[in-house]
Amino acid sequence: MRNVRGRISIICMCxxxxxxxxxxxxxxxxxKQLFSEADELLAKAxxxxxxxxxxxxFGKAMRYYDQATEDFAGGRMPEDIRERTKNAAVYFAKAxxxxxxxxxxxxxxxxxxxxxxTAGALRSSLELWNKAEDKFLRAARKLEDxxxxxxxxxxxxxxxxxxxxxxxxxxxxxxxxxxxxxxQADDLHVKDxxxxxxxxxxxxxxxxxxxxxxxxxxxxxxxxxxxEARYEATHAIYLHxxxxxxxxxxxxxxxxxIEAEVQFQRVAxxxxxxARFDKGFDGPVAEVNAAIKARDQKILKDADTVHQLADxxxxxxxxxDNLKQQVGAMQTRLGSLTEAEQKLQQAGKELxxxxxxxxxxxxxxxxxxxxFTDEExxxxxxxxxxxxxxxxxxxxxxxxxxxxxxxxxxSKVQDVIKKFPNxxxxxxxxxxxxxxxxxxxxxxxxxxxxxxxYLMANMSVQLPINSTGFGExxxxxxxxxPEGRAKNRRIDVVITPAWAQAAK
Numbered sequence: 482m483r484n485v486r487g488r489i490s491i492i493c494m495c496x497x498x499x500x501x502x503x504x505x506x507x508x509x510x511x512x513k514q515l516f517s518e519a520d521e522l523l524a525k526a527x528x529x530x531x532x533x534x535x536x537x538x539f540g541k542a543m544r545y546y547d548q549a550t551e552d553f554a555g556g557r558m559p560e561d562i563r564e565r566t567k568n569a570a571v572y573f574a575k576a577x578x579x580x581x582x583x584x585x586x587x588x589x590x591x592x593x594x595x596x597x598x599t600a601g602a603l604r605s606s607l608e609l610w611n612k613a614e615d616k617f618l619r620a621a622r623k624l625e626d627x628x629x630x631x632x633x634x635x636x637x638x639x640x641x642x643x644x645x646x647x648x649x650x651x652x653x654x655x656x657x658x659x660x661x662x663x664x665q666a667d668d669l670h671v672k673d674x675x676x677x678x679x680x681x682x683x684x685x686x687x688x689x690x691x692x693x694x695x696x697x698x699x700x701x702x703x704x705x706x707x708x709e710a711r712y713e714a715t716h717a718i719y720l721h722x723x724x725x726x727x728x729x730x731x732x733x734x735x736x737x738x739i740e741a742e743v744q745f746q747r748v749a750x751x752x753x754x755x756a757r758f759d760k761g762f763d764g765p766v767a768e769v770n771a772a773i774k775a776r777d778q779k780i781l782k783d784a785d786t787v788h789q790l791a792d793x794x795x796x797x798x799x800x801x802d803n804l805k806q807q808v809g810a811m812q813t814r815l816g817s818l819t820e821a822e823q824k825l826q827q828a829g830k831e832l833x834x835x836x837x838x839x840x841x842x843x844x845x846x847x848x849x850x851x852x853f854t855d856e857e858x859x860x861x862x863x864x865x866x867x868x869x870x871x872x873x874x875x876x877x878x879x880x881x882x883x884x885x886x887x888x889x890x891x892s893k894v895q896d897v898i899k900k901f902p903n904x905x906x907x908x909x910x911x912x913x914x915x916x917x918x919x920x921x922x923x924x925x926x927x928x929x930x931x932x933x934x935y936l937m938a939n940m941s942v943q944l945p946i947n948s949t950g951f952g953e954x955x956x957x958x959x960x961x962x963p964e965g966r967a968k969n970r971r972i973d974v975v976i977t978p979a980w981a982q983a984a985k
Contacts, residue, residue, distance in 0.1 A: 534583025542572035865981030925950030
């Protein structure tokens with residue numbers, strides 16, 4: 482009896498589950514019937530940014546749409562819901578039409594808005610941003626009402642505010658570390674002991690501001706001077722604290738100079754030099770420079786030795802290939818072989834096939850490497866992966882749009898990918914250490930995504946290409962020099978060939 486009751490309970494649960502699924506399917510079908518037109522127009526309205534270019538019509542459409550959604554969830558009559566979705570569709574259609582005019586009339590304002598957002602105006606210039614947003618909304622509303630003159634006026638004011646906010650954000654990105662240090666220096670009264678160094682930092686900050694006002698997008702010089710301003714501010718704080726400590730210890734000039742000699746001797750000692758300061762620092766400095774130059778020459782000589790060893794290895798490889806050919810010929814002449822010998826011969830053939838395949842793979846990689854000049858990029862090996870490091874692909878500061886001048890370079894990248902059928906491709910974006918970490922991370926991701934989308938859109942071979950960004954977290958050179966930062970701002974194309982995937 483207990484088993485019968487259990488079975489009846491299970492059957493009832495199954496019936497209830499089936500009934501619930503049928504209800505859900507019916508609800509889904511009804512919603513599609515009621516909302517299909519409004520959903521389609523909503524997607525198109527968002528695609529043309531109707532919320533910006535036609536806020537009045539879009540706002541009315543969304544109120545009808547949201548009310549219809551609430552009514553549907555509350556189980557209201559389909560006729561009432563259908564009336565609201567029809568009204569929503571009418572206003573979505575109006576918003577789409579108005580957006581076509583707005584996209585043309587307000588295009589430059591929208592570009593300024595995007596640039597300000599990319600620069601980080603929402604973080605560093607929120608007040609200016611909000612004023613610009615208010616003017617932009619007014620311009621869009623007036624354009625919807627047919628007041629083109631008033632719309633142009635408000636749009637122009639909004640564009641000016643966006644550009645001002647963008648400039649302030651760029652200044653903040655470059656100068657915030659230096660300004661924070663200068664404020665710290667002011668609190669510490671650094672001018673009492675390190676006035677000249679502090680003034681150098683202040684002058685560099687003013688120079689950066691002037692450079693950015695002249696051309697906010699030509700940031701290389703501004704970035705270098707901002708870095709120098711930060712260094713000088715830190716230097717001034719250090720000197721102030723050092724000098725204040727020396728004053729407290731009542732140290733003489735002789736004590737200070739001897740301490741400096743001790744520090745220099747530590748450097749000279751590392752190079753095997755015993756510095757003498759009886760005639761000042763000029764002699765020891767010249768000796769240290771000469772020792773460094775001699776060490777550099779030795780490093781270059783050692784590099785030549787490494788190249789020579791590589792040549793010798795290649796020669797030995799050729800000799801091994803010749804010996805293998807001789808072994809093959811001897812095996813052919815042996816005629817009948819024992820079972821063990823036959824197995825050995827088969828193993829030799831398999832090894833030879835693997836060697837031939839490996840040579841073919843290496844030849845492909847060498848041909849690919851020869852396709853690029855040193856300015857365009859170079860090819861690296863990382864395990865089984867092949868990394869194409871594109872030094873020659875640059876982006877405008879703070880942006881991810883690919884300029885037309887780099888299309889030929891990306892065409893070469895497409896040719897490379899085609900040489901590795903069924904490979905996996907990952908586009909990696911990297912930045913230098915300038916600017917906020919989160920902005921660098923976002924920028925590296927958007928640049929990598931732009932390259933991946935361009936490659937997939939322009940390749941005849943259908944191949945999924947993934948992308949990721951690492952921001953400033955994986956430098957390959959020092960961020961303290963312009964040359965090092967230029968190397969760190971890069972796109973890496975990581976290719977995992979099919980044969981490498983099979984090996985795994």
